[in-house]
Amino acid sequence: MRTLIQRRCPDIMERNKYLWEDCLSEKKIIMWLENFKGEFSDESTEKEIALDLLRHFLYYSEDEIRHLCKTTLSMLKHEKIREDPPRYLGGKSRLLLSGYLQGCIYSYIGYLSESSSHLLYHFRQECNIPISQIIEPEILSPKKVKECLSENCALIFLDDFCGTGQTGLKFWKSRAKKIQKDHPNTKIYYFALVAMQMGTSRIANRTEFKMISPVILKEEQRVFSDLSRAFPDRKKREIAKKMCGGYSERLEGKDYKYGFGNSQVLVGFHHNIPDNTLPIFWSDSQDWEPLFRRKRKRF
C-alpha cells in the first residue's frame, strides 16, 4: 500500500506536510484506503481512484483561511473603489477604506456554533473591526441595523462555503430579506470564502445579496463532470463515479451520493469539511474510516 501511495501520489506527503498542516499520516491514508474493498470495481482500481481523488483534494489550512479572509476584504475594497474612484483613489484611500470596513456590520450565515461564525475571528483580526460591529444573526433586526450601521456602510454575512446556494437562499428568506426591505439603500453582502459556480448563480438570480467569493469552483472541479480535471478520461470517470456513488450512498444515503446536492467537490477546511464533498472522505458511518472527519451538526 505504501508503494502504491508513493507511486500514485509521490508528492502527497510533501503537500500534507507543507500545505495540509500535517493533518494526515501515511498510516491514516492506508487505513482510509482499506475502506475500499473492491465492491464496485477491482480492489486495486478502487484504491488507485481513491488516491487520484486525494490528489485533487483542496484543503484550506488556517493560514489559507486567514489569507482568503484578507482577499475577500480586498475584493470589497476594490468594489468600493470602482463605485467611487475619486473618493477612494486619493491620498486618504487607506483611511477611508479602513473607516468603511470598520463601519460595516459583520454577521454570519447559520448558527453561532457553526463554522461560519468561526470566521468572524479572522475577519476581526484582519481589518481591526470593533467588536460592537459584530452581531449575531439571531439578534440582527432592522432596528439593530439602524443603531449600529454607519452611513453608507454595508451589512456583511460570512460563510466558509457556498455549495448549492441553498443555505444562502434560506437565510435570505428568513432574515436578510426583511432587513433589505427596511433598509433599501443598504448593501447586503454575502461573503463565501469558497463557492461553487452553481451556488453563486442561484444567489445572484434569486436574492439581492451582493456576493463576493475569492475562490469559485468551476465545472472542471466537479469530479464527475464531463470537464472534470480529476478524471478527463471518460471510462475512468465512469468507474470512479460508480465507486464513489456506491460507497457514499451506502454511508450517507441517496441525498449525499455525490456530496450534498450532487456537488461532486473535494473541499475541506481546517475547521471542518462541507457535506458537499464526497462522503467517502468524511463519513464515519458504518465503521468507515474517514480521511477528514466531518463534525456533524446536532440540532
Next chain:
Amino acid sequence: MEKKEDLNPKNPFAGFNASLMKDDDIIRYWAEPHLLFGRTALGIDLTGNIPVVLMGGRGTGKTMLLKFMSNDIQIKRYLDEHRNGSGFLEKLNYIGVYHRFDGPSLASFDNRNVSEEAWETIFKHYLEVVIGQNYISLLSNLKQSGCIRFPVNNERLLVSKIFEFVNKKASTDPRECTLGSLISAMQDKLDNVFDFINKSALSKEAVFTDDIITSGKLMFGLPNLIQQYIPELQGKNIIILLDEYENLRLQQQKIVNTLIKHTKLPVTFRVGTRLNGFKTFETLIEGEFLMVDADYRQILFESVLLAKEEKYATLLKEIAEKRLRQVPSFRESNLTDIKELLGKISPEDEALMVVFGKKMRREEIDKFPLERYISEVKHVKEMKTLLEGRHLSQAKELLPKLLNPQNPLIEMVNLLLLRRDYDTDEIIRLFKAYSDRKKDNRYKKFRSLYEKNKLGLLFQLVSFNRPTKKLYAGFRVYCMLSSGIIRNFLELCYQSFNRAIFSDDEQLVKRRIIPISAQTEGARTRAERFLEVIDRIPEYGTEIKSLVRSLGAIFYTWQKDPRLSEPEVTYFCVDTTSLSEKARKVLNAAVKWSVLQQKAPMKGKDPGEPLRDVYALNHILAPYFGISYRLRGRFPTLSKMNLETLMLGNDAEKQRVIKKLSREEHFEKRGTSLLEFVEK
C-alpha cells in the same frame, strides 16, 4: 568636406548594454540567434500566438532580442534596406511593442497613505495607458514610415474611436483629431498618474482625478479596433514585449501574470526576466497560477545557448564580427574574425609552455638533455620518487619508459596511474600501446584516460610549476568562460582588446592575434570585476560572495587531488528542500544574478538517492580561482549544514567547513594560504 575615418584601432567591444544602445546600434550589432528562433519544433515560436518567457542572466541578450522585435527597430531596419515602407507589413507576421519595467518608477506605486487596493487599480490603469500609448506610437510610426496609408477620414474616425476608448471626447476640430493628439492625450494620462504618485506621498489631500481605464480595455481592446480600421494589420499578432519583469513588485507581477494568462489574440506577450525573476506565479484570481507550457513557453537563455556548443560559438563569432566591422582599422585589415584574433592554444601546447617556460619547437625538445629533464622538471621528479619507492634499484631504468617530453600531459597520465597504485609494468604497457597506436584495449583505456583528464592534469601540472599560472586564452576557452552569457563574452573581448591595444596597437593589426598573455589578463580582470560586483547585489550580496569564495577555494583543492578522483570540479549538488528559507533565498538570488547557474537535477551516486539540485559556479570566475571552465567532475552532495555555514557562518565556522570539504592532503600542504580566496 568628407569626414575622414579614424584608422587607429579602437576597442570594438566598448558598450555592451542593450538597454543603453541606440536603435541604430541594435540594428548594427544584431546577430540572429538561430538557436532561439529555431525552436518551433519544440512548440516555442518567438513570433507565434503562445506567450513566451525569456529567462536568462544579466547580459544574456534578452533586451537585445526584445528590442530587436519591436516595431521601431523592425521598421528602421526595413527602411535601411528599402526606399520606403510599402511591403513592410506583408513580410511580418507580427508587430511588437516594447516596454521596459523601470525599477524606480515601479517602486513609486506605493506609499502609506494610499491603500494597496487603490495602488493596484492605479497600476492597472498605468499599464493600460503605457501600452495604449505604445500602440498609438506604433500606428504613428507605421504611418510616418509609409508602411500604412490612411484614407483621411479613416484616421480621424479611428482616432475619435480610440478617444472614446480612453474615456475622452475627441476634439470636434478635425485638425486635432490626429494620432499625435492621441499620443499627447495618453501622455497627459501618464502625467496624471505620476502627478498623483508624487502628491500622494506628500499629502493625504491628493486626489486621483483621471478616469480609470479598466484592466485589459486598451491592451486587448485597442488592437481589435485598430485592425478593423487598418486592414494591413489584420491577421498579425500584436506582441507586447515586456522587459525586466523581475523589477515588478509582487502584486504588480500578479497583475501582469493575470494578463498573460488571460491574453486575447491577436495580443500575446514576450516577457524578458532574470532567472528566478518570478516573485510569484499567482494571478489576481485566487488559486489560479501561471503555468509553464499551459499558459506560456519558457526559454532559458543559457541552457539553450550552451546546449549546442557549435551554434553558440557561431553566434558569438557573428556578434563579434559585427562589432569588429564597425572599427575602420580592423575592417580595412580584414581583421573581423574573432576566432582568428583570439586564436587557439591546445592543452598540449600550454603544457609544454608550463614545463619549459616558453614555446618550444619539437626539435628543441628532442635536444633537451634527458638528465636535466629528469632532475629539473617537477612532475618527473615526483614520478621518480614514486618509482624509487616501488623499485629502488630499477627506478632509473623504468623512469625513461614513462617519459614523453614532447607531451608532458601524457607523462601526467602515467603519474596519475602511479598515484592510483597501478602496477608499473601495466602502466608501461598501457603507455606503449598508446604510443604505438595499437588500437587494442590498452590503447583505448589509455586514450580514454588521457582525453577525459588532460585538462584536469594540465591544472595539476600548472600547480607543480608555481608561480606559473593557468592560461585562459583562445576563442573556444572564451566561449566556455562566457557560460552562455553573451555579455560575458563581449566583456572578455573588451578586456583583452584593451590590453592588446594599450600595449601595442600596431602589433595587434600586424600579428593579427591578441597575445595569450593579454587574453589571460583580460579574463582575470573580468573575473575580478564579476566577483567585485557580487557585493552590490541588493539581496544577499554578502552571503553570495561568501559562498562563492568558499566554493572557489574548495574546488581549487579538488582539482589538485593527486588521484584526481573527480577532475575539474566546478559544481555542487544539494537537496534544496532541506534548506532553511534564508539559504534558499540566497541560492535563488545567486541564480538570479547568474553567479551560480542551475543545471538539470542529478541522481545521487547511490541508486536509491533522490534527485539533487545542481548549481555550477559561473565559469567566468574560473580565472580568479584558477579552476576549470568546464562542467566535469562531481563534488559530493553538500549537506544543509555545510552549505548554510559557507553562506551564513562566521569566519571560523567557514574555515572549518572549507577544511573539511577540501582534499585533505592538499589542504595540509598549502596550509592557511588556501584560505586566501575566502579572506580577500
